Every structure is written in structure tokens, then in C-alpha cells.
Amino acid sequence: MTIAKHLEHTLLKPEATVADIMQLCGEAREYGLLGVCVNPCYVGLARHLLSDTDVKIVTVAGFPLGSTYPEVKALEAKMAVEAHADEVDMVMNIAAFKTGDHDAVVSDIRGVVEAAKPYPVKVIIEACLLTDDEKRTACRLVAEGGAAFVKTSTGFNKGGATVADVQLLAAEAEKYGIKVKAAGGIRDAETAQAMLQAGAERIGTSAGPKIAAGEA
Template identity: 55%
Template sequence: MMKLNEYIDHTLLKPDATADMIRRLCEEAVAHQFAAVCINPCYLELAVHLLAGTGVKIATVIGFPLGATLPAVKAFEAGEAVLRKADELDMVIQLGAAKLGLWQAVTDEIRQVVRAAQDSKVKVIVETGLLTEEEKKRACQAVLSGGAAFIKTSTGFGPGGATEADIRLFRSIAGDQLGIKASAGIRTRLQAEAMITAGADRLGTSAGVAIVAGH
């Protein structure tokens, strides 16, 4: 039986999230020993305090949710997140550049954030719901070339969400060179297991407690 808790990034990225909500998120993550919490940067210091010594990693977001900030701003965000002890950084690519086919610009931006992240893992959100099949392939190549640790399907703020087909596509291109994070729309144990079977290494979801409870 899959240990689903070990795959889950317990996520709260709502714009109206409060400190009390983050405390509860962290308590749940510890109770279920999730892989990580994924939170907005303004709550990094609180999460670091709450999760010290628990083994639960702390992920935050960069250029979120649109990906339309300048590369230098994303790199600055990454540097600030590292200073505040984030273990993992989930960055959004510049989707306008991707849609124009400016893949070198996408790759360069990823590389810049990876450099600023130092030893923290970078997960690159490509927002699959906005990409064609060919663009998904090119995005995966850009993530590989940019030196990131993971490719991630979605922000949860765009159209659609993670699909088994996209996970299989990324795995076919990246092999074991990239981790794959399936994110957005994963609400049940059945969906979670299907994503892992398709090749996902992490699951971004706000429904982690229900999922591990078997719902």
C-alpha cells in the first residue's frame, strides 16, 4: 500500500490565508508526516518556527501565480526565501515567453532562479492547462536545461490541473533526471494513487488530510 503522506506537499496558497490557518496547516503536516508544506513567502518564518525538528520540509512560491514578474525579481524572491530557510521553491515560468516560443528566455530565467536558490530545490510550474502538447514537451526540456529539480504541472489558479497523461509525458522526456509534482485538482485517494502510478514524485494538494484518511 502506498504511503501517500510521503508524497504530499500540504498546500495553502489562498490570498486570504491567515497565520492561524498556517499554524493549522503545519500541525496537520506534522501529524501526518507529509513531505512538505507549501505556503506563500510571507509565512516562511512562522512555518520555520513551527516545523523545526519535525522533518517536514518548507516550500514557498516564486513569481506566483502568474509568472509574469521579471527574472531578476524572481531571483531576488528566491534569495529572500533561502535567507528565510525555505527548503524548496516552486517558481512559475514566464508563460507569455513560452507561448511565443522564446524557450531560451524561459530556460535562462529558470537557471537564474536555480542559481539564487543555492541548495534549495527548485520546482518549475509550467501551467499545463495553458500549453499545447508541443509546448509541454518544450517546457520540460527547458526545466531540464535550466537545472531545476522538479517540473510541476499547475498553480491551481489557472485552467485545468494535473492529468495522468501530462505526468506520463514528462516522465517519458525527463526519465529519472527530474522529479515530477502533480498539482491542482487532486482531491481523493484514487486520484492521488493514479498520479503516483503515472510517475509523480510529489502531489500538491490542499486535501492531504482527506486523502490519507482514504476519502
């Protein structure tokens, strides 16, 4: 499998325009990327633009803070798959996690997983805000909630993916039969390859074409 088939070409900036999404989708088509990751309001457009391809349409729920009502996250996921999204990346309720309310975290995840069925859910744990022990616990809760992936970062906080975090999460994820998506600050082929070697299955990046072309 080429590196392109691990890449989710991502544009989640609030100022992204229709023209920007058209460019994103065109690049995903041209470079044979695995998917595009767009805000919910652009799922329908992305699906239309890529309807004759196998490029996955990925969107987000509870993004970027994770602290909205569980019912809202679930509704976002439900509406996304009704608009023909293939996958949903949700943000964990980090506040509940830090408070120690693990039942609430699992329930929040499970609600999105149920709403998105049969499509996979990835859970963003915002690793830059967690200790290593918390990352391990978060990985377990992601699995308990029924999600398919644990994801490192939103890219909107103080840090993105690191090789060390991906290695740690990959070791934990293997125990539970889930996978790892690395995202946040991955902008060149060398970094992307390092993430894959560390155990990531997916890469979320705004530099999909550059990475697919093998550029530094």
C-alpha cells in the same frame, strides 16, 4: 514509502491567515506529510512551527502568473531560502515560452536555481495552457535551466493536473533526469494514487490529511 511522504500540504490562497497556516502545519505534523507549501510571507512562521520535524517548507516565486521580472523571481527565491525554505516552486514565464523566446525561459529558470542553491527548484509550466508538444519542450527547458522538477499547475488557472499530463511529463522528465510534481485539483486518495502511478514523485494538494488517511 507511504503516500503521506509524497504529499506537499498546500495553502496559497491570498486570504490565508496566520491561524490557517498554523492549522496547515499542525496537520502536516499530525499526518507525517512530506512538506507544506506556503506563500513567501509565511515561510518564517512555517519553519518556526515545524522546526522540530523533518517536514519540508516549500514556497513559491513568480506565483501565480510567472510574468514578473526574472530578477524579482530570483530575489524571491534568495529571500525564501534565507528564511529557511527547503524548496522553491517557480512559475515559468509562459508568455516568453508562447512567444518562442526559449532563451529567456531558460535564463529565468536558471536565475532562480542559482539564487536558491543548494535547494531544489520546481518549475510550474501551467500544462493546461500548453499543447502536448509544448509540454515536451517545456520539460526540456526546465532541465536546461537546472531545475529538479517540472510541475503541472498552479491551481489558479483553468485546469489542474491530469493523469495524461503526468504520464507525458514523466516520460520526458526521465530523459533529462528530473522529476514530476502533480498539483491542482487533487483532492482524494484515489486521484493522488493515480498521479503517482502515472509517474509523479510529488503531489501538491490542499487535502493532505484526507489523502494521507486514504479517504475518497
